[in-house]
Amino acid sequence: MRQRTIAEPYKIKMVEPIKMTTRAEREGLMKEAGFNTFLLKSEDVYIDLLTDSGTSAMSDRQWAGMFLGDEAYAGSRNFYHLEAAVREVYGFRHTVPTHQGRAAEHITSQLRVKPGQFVPMNMYFTTTREHAERAGGVFFDCIIDEAHDPQSKHPFKGNVDLAKLQKLVDEKGAESIAYLSIAPCVNMAGGQPLSMANLREVAAWAKKYRLSIIFDATRALENAYFIQQREKGYAAKSVREILREMMSYGEGCTMSSKKDNLVNIGGFLATNNEDFFVKAKEMVVVFEGLHTYGGLAGRDMEAVARGIEEMVDDAYIASRVRQVEYLGSRLLEAGVPIVEPIGGHAVFLDAKRFLPDMPQDHFPSQALAAALYVDSGVRSMERGIVSAGRDPKTGEHRRPKLELVRLTIPRRVYTNLHMDVVAESCQALLEERKKIRGLDMVYEPESLRFFQARFEAR
Numbered sequence: 056m057r058q059r060t061i062a063e064p065y066k067i068k069m070v071e072p073i074k075m076t077t078r079a080e081r082e083g084l085m086k087e088a089g090f091n092t093f094l095l096k097s098e099d100v101y102i103d104l105l106t107d108s109g110t111s112a113m114s115d116r117q118w119a120g121m122f123l124g125d126e127a128y129a130g131s132r133n134f135y136h137l138e139a140a141v142r143e144v145y146g147f148r149h150t151v152p153t154h155q156g157r158a159a160e161h162i163t164s165q166l167r168v169k170p171g172q173f174v175p176m177n178m179y180f181t182t183t184r185e186h187a188e189r190a191g192g193v194f195f196d197c198i199i200d201e202a203h204d205p206q207s208k209h210p211f212k213g214n215v216d217l218a219k220l221q222k223l224v225d226e227k228g229a230e231s232i233a234y235l236s237i238a239p240c241v242n243m244a245g246g247q248p249l250s251m252a253n254l255r256e257v258a259a260w261a262k263k264y265r266l267s268i269i270f271d272a273t274r275a276l277e278n279a280y281f282i283q284q285r286e287k288g289y290a291a292k293s294v295r296e297i298l299r300e301m302m303s304y305g306e307g308c309t310m311s312s313k314k315d316n317l318v319n320i321g322g323f324l325a326t327n328n329e330d331f332f333v334k335a336k337e338m339v340v341v342f343e344g345l346h347t348y349g350g351l352a353g354r355d356m357e358a359v360a361r362g363i364e365e366m367v368d369d370a371y372i373a374s375r376v377r378q379v380e381y382l383g384s385r386l387l388e389a390g391v392p393i394v395e396p397i398g399g400h401a402v403f404l405d406a407k408r409f410l411p412d413m414p415q416d417h418f419p420s421q422a423l424a425a426a427l428y429v430d431s432g433v434r435s436m437e438r439g440i441v442s443a444g445r446d447p448k449t450g451e452h453r454r455p456k457l458e459l460v461r462l463t464i465p466r467r468v469y470t471n472l473h474m475d476v477v478a479e480s481c482q483a484l485l486e487e488r489k490k491i492r493g494l495d496m497v498y499e500p501e502s503l504r505f506f507q508a509r510f511e512a513r
């Protein structure tokens with residue numbers, strides 16, 4: 056029997072009109088934006104798949120919570136709701152709210168990385184690595200090799216390669232490691248999960264060397280769904296239980312609530328380590344705000360607290376990830392090269408196979424993202440050589456094996472007809488790929504260059 060359709064476990068109560076521009080208009084707009092989709096105006100975008108960050112649709116319950124904001128400077132009621140939700144769902148005793156994920160990364164890196172120490176991560180994430188490096192840390196990639204191969208169908212491409220970690224310890228000693236920064240559903244690998252078995256092994260290994268795991272829990276829920284679907288022994292468990300078990304292997308986490316937590320702004324640092332908590336509270340006051348609001352309004356904390364409770368619904372997370380899968384399957388049927396397996400939050404076009412003749416120096420993923428916008432008003436983003444930035448020591452471009460264009464699906468925002476429009480546009484581009492021209496970078500910011508860099512057609 057065919058797999059039965061699962062519809063969204065919600066209905067739409069409010070809509071926001073979007074408008075289609077003409078191709079000629081989009082050509083002008085893309086040029087004006089320096090061929091960088093981050094520099095387009097949202098108004099000029101038809102379907103916005105730039106990111107799933109802060110772009111979720113909130114529920115009526117979350118919106119209702121916004122009216123219950125306790126905007127006291129200290130001890131807001133909403134902070135205690137947030138703290139309780141984190142305790143209940145993630146299992147961490149202490150929560151320090153922050154305005155978003157990178158602020159939690161900043162605090163964690165400053166407190167936990169000594170200059171010269173390695174920070175192993177299962178692949179880099181832009182802001183996570185940036186903050187580790189600003190604290191004097193050295194990024195160390197400990198993800199399995201399959202993650203760097205867009206055609207490998209490994210079901211858990213986010214797994215940590217323990218042999219890589221062991222080698223680092225053997226050569227440099229365990230003291231040379233600040234902590235293990237483990238990201239479930241690895242964004243830069245294409246939203247690829249790690250398995251519980253792997254996590255368990257990593258935790259046992261880390262314990263042996265008295266190293267802590269600090270999760271980047273941004274997409275841990277989506278990872279929990281994949282464990283439920285793919286890993287032996289988890290099919291009958293709820294995502295709520297699975298997420299709780301995953302987090303139990305860590306000392307704490309940094310979180311961008313703008314992803315899994317279904318809100319437009321917010322984040323936190325959570326931990327079971329008293330000492331770390333006390334120091335983080337001292338530091339958040341300097342950079343974010345008092346430790347019971349950390350740069351957030353009371354109403355925002357309420358929306359996060361409610362989002363955390365809502366997200367651990369098996370029907371919701373199934374429909375969310377299955378929509379991503381729907382878009383991916385349509386692209387595969389059309390012969391469009393994408394990263395497989397299809398990830399949890401996004402479908403990634405493989406620009407190396409899409410534009411096989413374009414050298415990496417001509418920024419193929421950037422060029423493809425620009426061409427997609429011109430074709431259909433769909434906004435995506437580059438995840439290739441531009442995002443990878445330059446090596447801080449040599450000043451050379453880092454040359455990632457993966458040259459990708461990310462089509463990121465906001466949560467609860469678009470329908471599958473929107474996904475059809477996206478798929479058809481990618482297919483049309485594939486047929487006309489010879490016409491896509493490479494780019495020259497004409498303005499390059501020093502850090503996180505992909506956000507503001509400008510390009511011209513070659």
Ligand SMILES: *Cc1c(COP(=O)(O)O)cnc(C)c1O
Pocket residue numbers: 108155156157158180182183238242271273274310311312313314321322
């Ligand atoms: C978005 C993101 C961050 C940073 O969070 P912000 O809320 O954008 O500051 C960190 N790690 C991962 C994996 C992310 O996707």
